[in-house]
Amino acid sequence: MKGWTKFHEQWSQQSQQFSQRLLDRHLRLGITGLSGAGKTAFITSLVQQLTGPVTEVQLPFFSPLRQQRYLGGRLQAQQAMQTPRFAFEQNLQQLQLGKWPVSTTSWSQLSLTLRYKPVSGLAAKFTDFRELQLDIVDYPGEWLLDLPMLQQDYQQWCEFSWQLFAKPHRVAIAQAFQELLATTDLDDDSELHIQSLTDRYSALLQQFRVEAKACLLQPGRLLLPGDLAGTPLLQLFPLLPSQLATPSKLLLRLQRHYQSYQQLVVTPFYQQYFASLDRQVVLVDCLSALNAGYHVLQELQQALMLILQSFHYGPTGWLQRLFSPKISKVLFAASKADQLTPEQHKNLTLLLQQLLQQPLQDSRFQYCQSEAIALAAVVTTEVGQVRTAEGIVPCLQGISARNGELQTVFPGEVPMSMPSPLLFEHHAFAFPDFLPKPLAPQQMLPQLRLDQALEFLLGDKLQ
Numbered sequence: 001m002k003g004w005t006k007f008h009e010q011w012s013q014q015s016q017q018f019s020q021r022l023l024d025r026h027l028r029l030g031i032t033g034l035s036g037a038g039k040t041a042f043i044t045s046l047v048q049q050l051t052g053p054v055t056e057v058q059l060p061f062f063s064p065l066r067q068q069r070y071l072g073g074r075l076q077a078q079q080a081m082q083t084p085r086f087a088f089e090q091n092l093q094q095l096q097l098g099k100w101p102v103s104t105t106s107w108s109q110l111s112l113t114l115r116y117k118p119v120s121g122l123a124a125k126f127t128d129f130r131e132l133q134l135d136i137v138d139y140p141g142e143w144l145l146d147l148p149m150l151q152q153d154y155q156q157w158c159e160f161s162w163q164l165f166a167k168p169h170r171v172a173i174a175q176a177f178q179e180l181l182a183t184t185d186l187d188d189d190s191e192l193h194i195q196s197l198t199d200r201y202s203a204l205l206q207q208f209r210v211e212a213k214a215c216l217l218q219p220g221r222l223l224l225p226g227d228l229a230g231t232p233l234l235q236l237f238p239l240l241p242s243q244l245a246t247p248s249k250l251l252l253r254l255q256r257h258y259q260s261y262q263q264l265v266v267t268p269f270y271q272q273y274f275a276s277l278d279r280q281v282v283l284v285d286c287l288s289a290l291n292a293g294y295h296v297l298q299e300l301q302q303a304l305m306l307i308l309q310s311f312h313y314g315p316t317g318w319l320q321r322l323f324s325p326k327i328s329k330v331l332f333a334a335s336k337a338d339q340l341t342p343e344q345h346k347n348l349t350l351l352l353q354q355l356l357q358q359p360l361q362d363s364r365f366q367y368c369q370s371e372a373i374a375l376a377a378v379v380t381t382e383v384g385q386v387r388t389a390e391g392i393v394p395c396l397q398g399i400s401a402r403n404g405e406l407q408t409v410f411p412g413e414v415p416m417s418m419p420s421p422l423l424f425e426h427h428a429f430a431f432p433d434f435l436p437k438p439l440a441p442q443q444m445l446p447q448l449r450l451d452q453a454l455e456f457l458l459g460d461k462l463q
Contacts (some may be wrong), residue, residue: 025130025131034284037285040101042156048444049445049447069116075111076111083109086136110136128276131462140220142221145215145216157238164216169299184309189250194257197329198234202239213292219230229263237254245383279331285335286334287339330370334351334375335375335377338379341383351415371456373415376443377447380434381396406436409432412429
């Protein structure tokens with residue numbers, strides 16, 4: 001009976017989405033990006049702008065609002081009973097209290113109905129308004145990095161992993177685990193032995209993230225297991241390349257675990273949440289990568305390249321819209337632009353474009369629209385000027401995330417292209433983190449260029 005209920009629920013939801021797609025009144029928006037890029041804050045601010053009492057003064061580049069055609073948005077009740085709901089209200093409350101919301105630990109979704117006046121045509125003559133259903137999908141950035149594993153077998157993944165571990169910012173951290181594997185019994189494929197090594201590898205991934213500021217960490221479910229915690233599906237780690245040439249009990253068991261992880265974890269995740277996306281936002285925290293150094297910035301570029309290869313891009317005619325939805329627009333957003341003085345925003349956008357130069361040369365991107373901007377979903381600073389011996393210098397003032405005190409800083413300049421390793425030898429970037437400003441419950445979150453993001457993502461669908 002439980003299985004029938006789940007089937008009926010999925011069938012009803014798919015039937016409704018089918019009819020909405022036929023009328024081009026349903027849009028699925030994926031918010032992607034690596035951990036720490038600000039996905040939760042972005043979604044919370046985006047939803048508040050679409051459902052709150054905003055004016056064209058606050059969102060001047062959002063054409064439906066500027067043309068006084070946008071009638072507002074409302075949250076929908078969750079239709080799929082087994083789908084976790086994005087905690088919009090709780091996240092908004094945290095931001096209004098001057099705190100950052102808790103990072104994503106599992107996937108969730110939020111559905112909105114957007115009401116607008118049509119621009120022209122029969123719809124404008126015979127209807128007072130039309131509606132667009134917008135589904136926003138959120139998920140941990142750690143899980144996103146598992147998608148490239150679908151293109152590799154276990155041996156290829158092991159070789160790829162140890163190439164990463166040999167990078168200068170990782171090699172010393174990986175040494176203890178490397179020595180442990182070198183002396184392990186390859187004929188011991190017991191549950192206890194495999195789980196013990198998996199625990200050590202999971203701790204290694206945490207070290208990479210905290211100490212090396214690494215972002216390309218696989219499998220992502222070892223960092224955020226969700227409902228898979230404690231299952232054999234997560235008993236997985238890369239053997240040394242030298243241990244792959246000769247068959248062993250441990251190798252054979254790990255190969256089976258890897259295939260199971262691909263088939264039972266990564267593939268369903270991709271099919272359920274990503275294969276049906278219509279539009280996509282990719283949030284990128286360039287500033288934290290600059291703070292961490294050249295090799296971390298280089299790894300960020302590599303991670304973005306691998307992620308973008310996993311999505312299906314291209315135009316969507318009405319047949320494709322029904323049976324094979326593709327991503328028709330991609331917004332690349334350099335987040336946390338409020339941590340820079342305004343004259344540096346252009347450089348941040350140029351740096352992001354440089355990081356994405358190679359992925360965007362992929363022929364698949366020639367069939368979809370893409371745009372890169374620097375934005376802040378929640379502005380945490382105020383821009384000012386200070387007089388120094390060298391003259392007037394732009395500065396920022398905000399509440400420091402480090403000590404909670406009001407701080408005035410000149411955060412520095414952003415390179416407009418991929419910097420060389422030599423630059424990092426003579427210069428240390430130190431872009432500060434700030435806390436959100438406390439707000440009254442009815443106040444709108446201050447944002448930067450979110451109207452441009454809305455126009456790119458939704459403007460053509462609200463005509």
